[in-house]
Amino acid sequence: MNVILIAVIALGFIGLVAAVILYAASKKFAVYEDPNIGKINEVLPQANCGGCGYPGCSGFAVACASGPDLQGKFCTVGGQKVMDDVAKIMGFEAIATDPKVAVVRCNGSCEHRPRTSQYDGATSCAIAAATYGGDTDCSYGCLGCGDCVDACQFDAIHMNAETGLPEVDDSKCTACGACVEACPRDIIELRYLGKRNRRIYVSCVNEDKGAKTRKECSVGCIGCGKCFKECPFGAITMKNNRAYIDYEKCKLCRKCVVVCPTHAIVEVNFPARKPKLAVTEAVKPAAPATKAPATSSTKAK
Amino acid sequence: MLKTFSIGGVHPEGNKISAHQNIRQAELPKQAIILLGQHIGAPAKAIVKRGDEVLVGQKIAEAGGFVSAAIHSPVSGKVAKLDTTIDASGYRKPCIIIDVQGDEWVDTIDRTPDLVTETALDSKEIIDTIKEAGIVGMGGACFPTHVKLMPPPGNTAECLIINAVECEPYLTADHQLMLEHAQEILIGVKLLMKAIKVNKTYIGIENNKPDAIELMTKVASKYAGVEVVPLKIKYPQGGEKQLIDAIINRKVGSGKLPISTGAVVQNVATAFAVYQAVMKHKPLFERVVSVTGRSVAKPSNLWARFGTPLSQMIDECGGLPEDTGKVIAGGPMMGKALPTLEIPSAKGTSGILIMQEKESRRLEIQDCIRCGKCIEACPMGLEPYLIIAQAMKQEWDKVEKDSIMDCIECGSCQFTCPAQRPITDYCRLSKAKVGGILRARAAEARAASESSKK
Numbered sequence: 001m002n003v004i005l006i007a008v009i010a011l012g013f014i015g016l017v018a019a020v021i022l023y024a025a026s027k028k029f030a031v032y033e034d035p036n037i038g039k040i041n042e043v044l045p046q047a048n049c050g051g052c053g054y055p056g057c058s059g060f061a062v063a064c065a066s067g068p069d070l071q072g073k074f075c076t077v078g079g080q081k082v083m084d085d086v087a088k089i090m091g092f093e094a095i096a097t098d099p100k101v102a103v104v105r106c107n108g109s110c111e112h113r114p115r116t117s118q119y120d121g122a123t124s125c126a127i128a129a130a131t132y133g134g135d136t137d138c139s140y141g142c143l144g145c146g147d148c149v150d151a152c153q154f155d156a157i158h159m160n161a162e163t164g165l166p167e168v169d170d171s172k173c174t175a176c177g178a179c180v181e182a183c184p185r186d187i188i189e190l191r192y193l194g195k196r197n198r199r200i201y202v203s204c205v206n207e208d209k210g211a212k213t214r215k216e217c218s219v220g221c222i223g224c225g226k227c228f229k230e231c232p233f234g235a236i237t238m239k240n241n242r243a244y245i246d247y248e249k250c251k252l253c254r255k256c257v258v259v260c261p262t263h264a265i266v267e268v269n270f271p272a273r274k275p276k277l278a279v280t281e282a283v284k285p286a287a288p289a290t291k292a293p294a295t296s297s298t299k300a301k
Numbered sequence: 302m303l304k305t306f307s308i309g310g311v312h313p314e315g316n317k318i319s320a321h322q323n324i325r326q327a328e329l330p331k332q333a334i335i336l337l338g339q340h341i342g343a344p345a346k347a348i349v350k351r352g353d354e355v356l357v358g359q360k361i362a363e364a365g366g367f368v369s370a371a372i373h374s375p376v377s378g379k380v381a382k383l384d385t386t387i388d389a390s391g392y393r394k395p396c397i398i399i400d401v402q403g404d405e406w407v408d409t410i411d412r413t414p415d416l417v418t419e420t421a422l423d424s425k426e427i428i429d430t431i432k433e434a435g436i437v438g439m440g441g442a443c444f445p446t447h448v449k450l451m452p453p454p455g456n457t458a459e460c461l462i463i464n465a466v467e468c469e470p471y472l473t474a475d476h477q478l479m480l481e482h483a484q485e486i487l488i489g490v491k492l493l494m495k496a497i498k499v500n501k502t503y504i505g506i507e508n509n510k511p512d513a514i515e516l517m518t519k520v521a522s523k524y525a526g527v528e529v530v531p532l533k534i535k536y537p538q539g540g541e542k543q544l545i546d547a548i549i550n551r552k553v554g555s556g557k558l559p560i561s562t563g564a565v566v567q568n569v570a571t572a573f574a575v576y577q578a579v580m581k582h583k584p585l586f587e588r589v590v591s592v593t594g595r596s597v598a599k600p601s602n603l604w605a606r607f608g609t610p611l612s613q614m615i616d617e618c619g620g621l622p623e624d625t626g627k628v629i630a631g632g633p634m635m636g637k638a639l640p641t642l643e644i645p646s647a648k649g650t651s652g653i654l655i656m657q658e659k660e661s662r663r664l665e666i667q668d669c670i671r672c673g674k675c676i677e678a679c680p681m682g683l684e685p686y687l688i689i690a691q692a693m694k695q696e697w698d699k700v701e702k703d704s705i706m707d708c709i710e711c712g713s714c715q716f717t718c719p720a721q722r723p724i725t726d727y728c729r730l731s732k733a734k735v736g737g738i739l740r741a742r743a744a745e746a747r748a749a750s751e752s753s754k755k
Contacts, residue, residue: 117640120627120663122723127730132391132640139392208393 036065036089043085044075049153051076051176070095077154077174100175100190102157102168106142107203107266109163113138113217119145129184138216140206142166142187151182170197191247196269198252200245202227203266207240214262221264227256303508305533306543307552309680311713313470313536313634315509319593319600320473324481326604327590327617333376333399333608334645335361336388340443342368345435347397353380358407358584361397364432370445370648371435375586375606377405388647389630391640399608410583416484417580420492427496427579434578435585435648439570440464440539441631443649446571450496452560458497459563462548463490463504463572465513466532466539469632472652474589475569477602479506479513482573483520489576490527497565502527503548504569507534536634537711541566543680555707570651590614590646594655596622605646611653612642626661629654634712667720675714675724681707685714685724692727697738700731706739708732 040061047057052075054060064073064086074097075082087094113136119128125147133139144164148157156172157179159165166179170193180188187205202221206213210222223241235249236256245256245265257265338344343365355361355374362372378401385393406412422430432447452458463486467475479486490502504521506514506529514531521527530548537543542553544566551562559566570588577583586607593600598619605614611630615621621628621642629636630644631652675685683704691699708728715725 120638120661122666122726124726124730127723127726130730130733131637131726133387133393134391135640 034065037061039089040064040086043078043082043089045077045082047077047153047174047176049077049174049176049178051174051178064090069093076100076176079174099193101170101173101193101197101199102175102177102179103189103191103199103201104142104148104166104168104187105189105201105203105205106165106185106187107219107264108136108138108141108217109165112219113141119143125182126184136216138206138208138213138220140185140187140208141204141217141220143185147182147184148179148188151178153178194252194269198270199247199268200250200252200254200257201247201266202243202245202264204242204264207242209241213241219263222262224261226259226261227265230255230259303531303533304547305535306538306546306680308546308682309678309713310535310537310543311678311716312534313716315534316470316593316595317473317476317509318471318595318597319591319602320476321480322473322477322601324477324589324602324604327606327609327614329376329401329404329606330609330613331401332381333374333378333401333606334386334610335372335375335397335399335608336386336645336647337362337372337395337397338388339372339607339647339649340370340437340445342366342370342445342448344395345369345372347383347395349380349397351380351382354378355380355399356405356407358410358586360435360584364435364445368445368448370437371433371584372607373435373584373586374399375608376401378402387641387644389637389639389644389650391637396645411581416488418488420579422579424496424498427492427575430579431496431575433584434574436571436574436578437585437648438568439574439588439648439651440568441635441649441651443647446567446575449560449565449567450493452497452565453558456558456560457563458499458560458565460499460501460503460549460565461490461494461497462544462564462566463502463569464539464541464544464566465504465506465510465517465569466544467510468507468534468536468539469634469636469652470536471593471654472591472632473593474591474602474651476510476513477591478570478573478589479510479517483516485576486517486569486572487520487524487527488580489572489574491524492575492579493565493567493572494526499565500526504529505532505538505544505548506530507532507538509534537680537709537713540680540709540711542709555704585648588646588648588650590650591652592618592655593652594622594657595660596624596657597655598622605650607647607650608645610643610645611639611650614646614653615642615655622655622657624657624659625655626658627656629656634716635710663723664721666722669720669722672719674717674719678713678717680711680713681709683708685728686722688731689722689724689727692731692734695734697731697734701735701738705731705735 041058044057052060054063070092084094115135116137117135119135123145125143125145128143128145134143142165146159148166154172154174156169157166160167175190204221206220213220213222221242225238227243228236228238233249233251235246237244257267345362346365347362349361356377359374360371361374364371376399378399381398381400384398386396388394428447428450436446437443494502508531518529521529532547541559545562545564553559574585587604590603590605592614601618627638629638669686679685688700688703710729712725
C-alpha cells in the first residue's frame with residue numbers, strides 16, 4: 001500500500017514540475033503568428049506549385065497576411081474565388097485579375113517542319129537542346145521530348161502524337177508557369193485566357209531571317225511585318241525577325257490572322273468567319289482552322 | 302608493369318581501322334566556311350570584310366579576349382560573306398565564307414620540307430608566336446595553348462607532359478602524325494620546354510602503338526630530358542588529369558587546375574603545330590583528320606584545311622556508306638553525332654567516325670539496379686548512378702554536393718552501364734545547370750561586395 005502511495009506522490013510531483021516548466025517555456029518562447037495566416041492557408045488549394053511566385057501555399061499565406069494589400073498577389077490554381085476569400089479574411093479589397101493560360105508558341109508539326117535528322121539521346125528537351133538545334137532545321141522550335149508534360153502537376157499539358165507538339169488543356173491549366181520554366185526553348189508563354197477562351201498569338205519563336213525560316217518550316221514567322229502594319233491597336237512588335245502580340249493591348253480583332261502569309265498567327269476558339277467576306281475566305285489559313293477544333297476537343301474531355 | 306591512372310577506367314575496343322594509312326592532302330574545298338568560334342573561350346573577331354582578297358595563312362580574325370585564339374585563312378580567294386552556319390554544336394554560329402581561288406600562300410611561310418632546329422627566340426617570344434599563330438589544344442578540347450603556357454600566379458611548371466595517348470577508339474590522327482613527323486614533334490617539344498622553362502618532358506603513348514613508341518624513343522634519345530613513357534591501354538588515359546596521374550603519379554584536387562601539380566599537358570599534335578608556327582612561320586590552318594568507320598571504303602588520315610565541309614572529306618574516302626546510322630565528329634566516346642554533313646571542319650575536328658546503322662542505335666533504357674559498375678568505371682571517383690537519379694529529379698543542389706563539376710564527360714559510366722542509362726547525358730546537363738548556378742552565385746557575391754564597398 002505504502003509503495004503505491006509513494007509512487008503516485010512521486011510521479012504526481014514530477015508531473016507537476018514538468019507542467020510548470022512547460023507552461024513557463026511556452027510563455028517565454030512563444031512566437032506570435034498572425035491568426036490570419038492559418039485562416040488563409042485553409043482556403044488555399046495546397047497544390048504547393050509555386051505558381052504564385054512564393055515558396056508553396058504557406059509562403060503565399062504569409063505574404064498575403066503581411067502585405068498592405070493584395071496587389072500583385074494571385075493564386076493561379078484557386079483563381080478569383082480563392083483570392084476573394086483571402087481578401088475577405090484580411091478585409092482587403094478584392095482585385096479582379098484576368099485568368100491566364102499556358103500557350104505553346106510552335107506550330108511546327110511533322111507536316112510543316114520536315115525532319116532532317118533523328119534524335120537518339122535521352123528523352124529530355126533540356127538534354128536535346130544542349131546537344132543540338134533539334135531534329136528539324138529550325139533551332140528555335142519545339143523539341144518534342146515533353147519536359148513540359150513532366151513539369152505539369154495538373155495533367156493539363158499532353159503531347160499530341162500526330163503533330164509531335166504539346167497541347168494545353170485550358171480547363172485544367174492553372175497558369176502556374178511550371179511548363180514555362182521547364183521549356184529550354186522559351187516556347188511556352190502565359191497569356192490571358194481571353195473572353196470565351198478566345199486568343200490570338202504568334203505561334204512561332206524562330207529568330208532566323210525570313211528566307212531561312214521559310215526553308216525550315218512552312219508555318220514559321222518570317223518577320224515580314226505585315227501584321228505589325230495591319231494592327232490598329234499597336235499591339236504587335238517586331239524584334240529579331242519575329243512578331244510578338246502583346247496580350248495586354250490585343251483586342252482580338254483578328255486582322256493580323258488574315259494578313260499573315262505563313263499562318264504563323266493562330267486564333268483559338270473563334271467562330272468560323274462569315275462567308276460574305278470573300279477576300280478573307282480566300283486566304284483563310286488552314287493551320288488555325290485545324291488548330292481551333294483540336295483545342296476545343298481537348299477541352300471537351 | 303606499365304603505368305596507368307589509378308581510379309576507374311574502361312576498355313572499349315580499339316578499332317584503329319585507319320592506322321598506318323599515310324596522311325594524304327585532302328582536296329581544297331570550293332568554298333571554305335571558317336567558323337569564328339573554333340576554340341574554348343570568346344569567339345574570334347573577323348578583321349576581313351566581304352570582297353577582301355585573302356591568302357593562305359593570312360590572319361582573318363583576331364582573338365576576342367585573353368582566352369581566345371586568332372584564326373588564319375586556310376585558303377586563298379575572295380571573302381564571299383560573313384554569315385552563320387551550323388557547327389558541331391548543332392546551332393548556327395558566325396563564320397566567314399571564302400570562295401577559293403588557287404592556292405596562294407603568304408610568302409613568309411617556309412614551305413620547304415627542311416628541318417629547322419635552332420631559334421633565337423626566348424620564352425616570351427615563343428609564347429607570343431604561338432598566340433599569334435592561333436594554336437589551340439589539338440586533342441579536341443581546343444583550349445588556347447598560350448593560356449596554358451602562362452601558369453596563373455602561385456603555380457610553377459615543373460615538367461611538360463606530351464599527350465600522345467589517343468585513347469579514343471578509332472582515331473589514328475596522332476599516331477600517324479608521330480610516325481611521319483617524329484623529328485618535328487620533338488623540336489616542338491623542345492620549344493614548349495623553353496617556353497615554360499622546364500627541363501623534363503614525358504611523352505605518354507599507349508601500348509597499342511608499339512611502332513610509335515619505338516620511333517619516338519629513338520628520336521627522343523637525342524634530346525636531353527625527354528622521356529617516352531609507354532602506358533597501359535585504358536580509357537580515358539588521354540584526359541589531362543588521368544595522364545598526370547598515370548605518368549607522375551600526382552592527383553589534381555577537386556576544383557583545381559592541372560598546373561597545381563606542376564605539370565603542363567600538351568597534345569602531340571599541338572607540339573607539331575608549335576614547331577610549324579615557330580620554325581616555319583606557318584599559323585594553324587590545317588590538321589590531320591581521321592576518316593574512319595567499319596563500313597568506310599577507304600579509311601584515311603587526311604591533312605585537311607579548316608573550313609572543308611565534312612561531306613567532302615567523306616567523299617574522298619569512298620563516300621558515305623549506305624548503312625550509315627550516325628556520323629560522329631571526334632571519337633565514339635566523347636565525340637558528337639552530327640545533324641548534317643555540311644558542317645565545316647575546325648581546329649578540334651580530330652576525326653570523322655561513320656557508324657553503321659546497327660551499331661549506332663542506342664538500346665532501350667532500363668531501370669538502374671544499383672550494380673555500381675559506373676562507380677567503378679568513373680575516373681574521377683564520382684557516383685554516376687546517384688547523379689543521374691538526382692538530375693532526373695532536378696535536385697541540382699544535391700548534384701552539386703556530389704562534385705558534378707569534377708566530371709570530365711568521358712562517357713565511361715554510360716559505356717559500362719548494363720541498363721544503357723543515359724548517365725553521361727545527364728551529367729552534362731547537370732554540369733551546365735550547376736555551372737549556371739555557381740556563376741549566378743559568384744555574380745551575386747561580387748555585386749554584394751561592391752555594394753558593401755560603397
